[in-house]
Amino acid sequence: MKKVLGMTLLLVALVIAVCVYQSVNYGHVAFFDRGNLFNLAQRVGILGIYAIGAGIVILSGGIDLSIGSIIGFTGVVMAMACSAFGWSPWLVAALVIVMCAVIGLWHGFLIGRFNLQPFVVTLCTLLLLRGLARGISGGISQKLDSFSYLGNGPFLGLPVPFWMLVGIALIMGFVMNFTVYGRYWYAIGRNPDAARYSGIKVNRMRTAAYVICAVLSGIAGVVSVSYTGEVQPASAGLMFEMWAIAAAVLGGCSLRGGEGSIIGIIIGAALIKVMYNGINLIGISTEWEWAVIGVVILGGVIADAAYRQRAAKRVR
Amino acid sequence: MTGISKRFPGVQALDSVDLELYEGEILGLIGENGAGKSTLMRILGGDYPADAGTIRLNGKPIAPRDVRESMSLGISIIYQELNLAPNLDIASNIFLGREPRKGPLGLVDRKRLYTEAGEIAARVGISALLTTPVEKLSPGERQLVEIAKALSVKSKVLVLDEPTSSLTPSEAAKLFEVMRRLKEQGVSMIYISHRLSEVQEMCDRVIVLRDGRRVGELVRKESASGDSSLAGEDRGEGGLSSFEMVKLMVGRDISRFFPEHADRKSDSEAVLSVRGFRYPGAKAEVNFDLYGGEILGVAGLVGAGRTELATSLFGIESNCAAGSKCHGEVFVCGEKVDIRSPADAIRCGIGLVPEDRKLLGVILEMAVSENITLPSIGSYRPPFMDRKREMRVAGEMVEALDIRTPSLEQQVQFLSGGNQQKVAVAKWLCLNPRILILDEPTRGIDVGSKSEIYRLIRELADRGVGVMMISSELEEIIGLADRVLVMHEGRCTGILDHDMITEENIMRLATGGTAN
Numbered sequence: 122m123k124k125v126l127g128m129t130l131l132l133v134a135l136v137i138a139v140c141v142y143q144s145v146n147y148g149h150v151a152f153f154d155r156g157n158l159f160n161l162a163q164r165v166g167i168l169g170i171y172a173i174g175a176g177i178v179i180l181s182g183g184i185d186l187s188i189g190s191i192i193g194f195t196g197v198v199m200a201m202a203c204s205a206f207g208w209s210p211w212l213v214a215a216l217v218i219v220m221c222a223v224i225g226l227w228h229g230f231l232i233g234r235f236n237l238q239p240f241v242v243t244l245c246t247l248l249l250l251r252g253l254a255r256g257i258s259g260g261i262s263q264k265l266d267s268f269s270y271l272g273n274g275p276f277l278g279l280p281v282p283f284w285m286l287v288g289i290a291l292i293m294g295f296v297m298n299f300t301v302y303g304r305y306w307y308a309i310g311r312n313p314d315a316a317r318y319s320g321i322k323v324n325r326m327r328t329a330a331y332v333i334c335a336v337l338s339g340i341a342g343v344v345s346v347s348y349t350g351e352v353q354p355a356s357a358g359l360m361f362e363m364w365a366i367a368a369a370v371l372g373g374c375s376l377r378g379g380e381g382s383i384i385g386i387i388i389g390a391a392l393i394k395v396m397y398n399g400i401n402l403i404g405i406s407t408e409w410e411w412a413v414i415g416v417v418i419l420g421g422v423i424a425d426a427a428y429r430q431r432a433a434k435r436v437r
Numbered sequence: 438m439t440g441i442s443k444r445f446p447g448v449q450a451l452d453s454v455d456l457e458l459y460e461g462e463i464l465g466l467i468g469e470n471g472a473g474k475s476t477l478m479r480i481l482g483g484d485y486p487a488d489a490g491t492i493r494l495n496g497k498p499i500a501p502r503d504v505r506e507s508m509s510l511g512i513s514i515i516y517q518e519l520n521l522a523p524n525l526d527i528a529s530n531i532f533l534g535r536e537p538r539k540g541p542l543g544l545v546d547r548k549r550l551y552t553e554a555g556e557i558a559a560r561v562g563i564s565a566l567l568t569t570p571v572e573k574l575s576p577g578e579r580q581l582v583e584i585a586k587a588l589s590v591k592s593k594v595l596v597l598d599e600p601t602s603s604l605t606p607s608e609a610a611k612l613f614e615v616m617r618r619l620k621e622q623g624v625s626m627i628y629i630s631h632r633l634s635e636v637q638e639m640c641d642r643v644i645v646l647r648d649g650r651r652v653g654e655l656v657r658k659e660s661a662s663g664d665s666s667l668a669g670e671d672r673g674e675g676g677l678s679s680f681e682m683v684k685l686m687v688g689r690d691i692s693r694f695f696p697e698h699a700d701r702k703s704d705s706e707a708v709l710s711v712r713g714f715r716y717p718g719a720k721a722e723v724n725f726d727l728y729g730g731e732i733l734g735v736a737g738l739v740g741a742g743r744t745e746l747a748t749s750l751f752g753i754e755s756n757c758a759a760g761s762k763c764h765g766e767v768f769v770c771g772e773k774v775d776i777r778s779p780a781d782a783i784r785c786g787i788g789l790v791p792e793d794r795k796l797l798g799v800i801l802e803m804a805v806s807e808n809i810t811l812p813s814i815g816s817y818r819p820p821f822m823d824r825k826r827e828m829r830v831a832g833e834m835v836e837a838l839d840i841r842t843p844s845l846e847q848q849v850q851f852l853s854g855g856n857q858q859k860v861a862v863a864k865w866l867c868l869n870p871r872i873l874i875l876d877e878p879t880r881g882i883d884v885g886s887k888s889e890i891y892r893l894i895r896e897l898a899d900r901g902v903g904v905m906m907i908s909s910e911l912e913e914i915i916g917l918a919d920r921v922l923v924m925h926e927g928r929c930t931g932i933l934d935h936d937m938i939t940e941e942n943i944m945r946l947a948t949g950g951t952a953n
Binding site for chain 1: 819
């Protein structure tokens with residue numbers, strides 16, 4: 122929890138820094154403009170949704186690299202199915218999300234039954250789905266016009282994706298804290314063998330984590346295509362798994378498993394998107410974005426490690 | 438070493454401890470867990486500095502700052518967890534980081550590496566080929582490789598920390614032979630062990646630590662007749678009396694180490710019947726009955742298949758469900774059951790306290806309460822958490838088992854070995870099991886906690902639980918078990934009734950013979 126607190130403070134400090142910089146240099150704080158905040162909330166919403174998926178997998182001791190490709194693939198399938206068959210986007214969205222659940226089951230099956238490494242299994246899905254997305258679309262950008270409310274619409278003054286994140290976070294927060302499954306995931310993330318010896322159905326729980334991750338990625342994919350109104354098969358969702366992992370790690374998940382919280386993951390997602398936004402607002406050219414964010418994440422991780430080492434010394 | 442003190446936050450780990458080691462001597466260093474043995478040895482090995490006190494080697498004061506420095510001074514410490522590279526071969530491990538070089542490029546001189554390694558290997562009696570990867574060696578052979586590594590830097594002082602805990606009796610005997618040979622060559626050794634019989638057998642002198650202080654010294658005395666006897670009031674067989682050692686270690690008399698045997702009621706029914714059972718890879722079938730209220734000891738040498746029998750009865754997947762299958766029939770309280778997973782086993786009322794406590798028995802980074810309730814929490818109010826009940830159950834267990842922990846939220850890794858083991862047992866107690874299988878329940882646990890665990894096991898049996906206790910320590914099998922099942926190479930070679938339990942009978946069956 123201390124880490125979440127630290128990251129929240131960092132988030133606040135970042136916002137203040139951006140605002141101060143703006144008021145000194147431009148005499149106007151654009152950060153709190155309605156348009157900017159709305160936009161930011163939209164992006165935090167979408168990233169938050171699939172970062173929670175990545176976080177559940179990470180804290181149960183696994184990793185899922187297929188997130189970005191699932192997002193790209195669901196977008197392509199959505200757009201193509203809607204234009205080819207004329208089906209309602211909502212129906213297609215439901216079907217696509219069921220398909221994502223199957224992908225998650227497939228991951229869990231391969232990892233549990235054949236004892237394959239999650240990294241390798243999901244890396245293969247990353248390649249496979251990206252290839253499929255580009256193949257079936259012929260690499261051509263796909264349009265989806267009549268479906269923009271989900272990604273762009275306001276609800277009670279805030280963007281719909283943000284409300285979706287709130288809903289999903291509440292559900293997952295409940296599952297993590299008020300059902301035994303949360304406890305089981307933490308146990309498996311810490312020590313899967315001891316968990317098995319305690320009668321926990323490790324494979325089933327792990328599979329559930331991959332299903333949740335794939336489904337949340339699918340939802341994020343549907344929201345993304347609604348948000349942009351068109352999909353570039355080669356670039357939609359590209360690298361999103363890395364943003365998800367970064368958000369989870371910033372928010373207190375350990376890649377060793379067994380650590381992390383839903384609220385932390387959301388703070389992590391917010392941090393990343395605020396950094397993006399801040400870089401734009403203070404006028405750094407967008408080409409530098411990744412470098413700045415990479416340095417900030419590394420700094421956060423080093424600070425955390427240093428803090429832990431000091432804490433460990435005190436215990437010894 | 439004189440006046441060594443070391444303070445950690447909250448504990449005085451060592452309080453001006455003196456320790457002297459003479460040339461060509463084997464010095465036993467004993468004490469309960471947390472008495473300061475490891476800390477003292479880590480200071481000697483340069484892992485961390487002492488707060489006060491001096492270390493002299495051959496009269497010269499030294500202050501090793503790291504392992505490398507202490508090694509170059511001729512001090513080698515062999516820890517319980519061996520520090521070998523499993524994928525490299527024997528010779529490479531012996532010279533790891535100090536390989537003989539040749540040529541201007543400093544390439545490894547393989548020829549010299551193997552000839553020099555060969556000489557050292559012969560000295561410690563390694564019979565395996567030098568090109569064998571260490572991961573293919575038995576624990577005993579690995580121990581010898583560690584010693585060879587120490588000798589390759591011409592160590593004069595060798596510290597062995599619990600070297601025999603993972604060895605078979607014959608491997609241990611071989612290790613002792615090597616130790617005796619090294620002793621003749623003038624190497625001094627400090628021998629740390631919880632196995633007092635080994636200390637009795639091997640050591641010339643014993644120093645006892647308790648709570649960071651040196652509380653006593655026992656010396657083996659050569660009597661006129663050539664027999665050795667103790668320099669105190671008591672005369673044990675080996676010279677150093679285990680009674681005296683235990684008394685010094687715990688600071689009190691443990692008059693009754695093992696609880697009373699209960700007479701098994703002849704009418705009690707079998708809670709577990711195993712018929713024609715064959716775990717995957719077993720060479721023969723196992724048949725036995727376990728009665729409620731009895732302690733069935735399971736004896737045998739390392740590798741006899743005892744752990745495999747236990748885990749496959751418990752439905753551990755790697756043994757049972759996937760690929761190869763278990764054969765045979767298992768009955769719990771007369772009903773045939775099909776156990777495919779630990780969850781099934783738990784439903785049938787079977788609990789298993791596994792051999793490897795830290796890896797399988799508990800989750801070190803989780804809280805005491807979370808560990809205790811892990812197997813049972815799913816049954817309180819599924820699928821929801823019942824935190825109140827969790828805390829109540831955990832609190833009751835901590836009290837009933839006298840688990841010493843500052844709070845229920847404490848992470849299990851900060852408890853002592855004995856208390857960790859109690860947590861591993863408590864996990865099952867709150868499920869009221871009918872059958873409890875304990876695999877090496879007292880491994881690596883100090884003497885005081887051992888007797889508590891024994892009492893706990895007996896109490897369980899008295900409450901009607903059928904207890905199966907796997908142990909490699911004959912002493913505890915003989916002291917605790919009502920009947921003993923002996924295994925040899927995956928076969929059950931015999932079941933000894935109470936009046937037949939003798940060390941001789943068990944060893945005879947364990948080596949494939951028959952009992953008298």
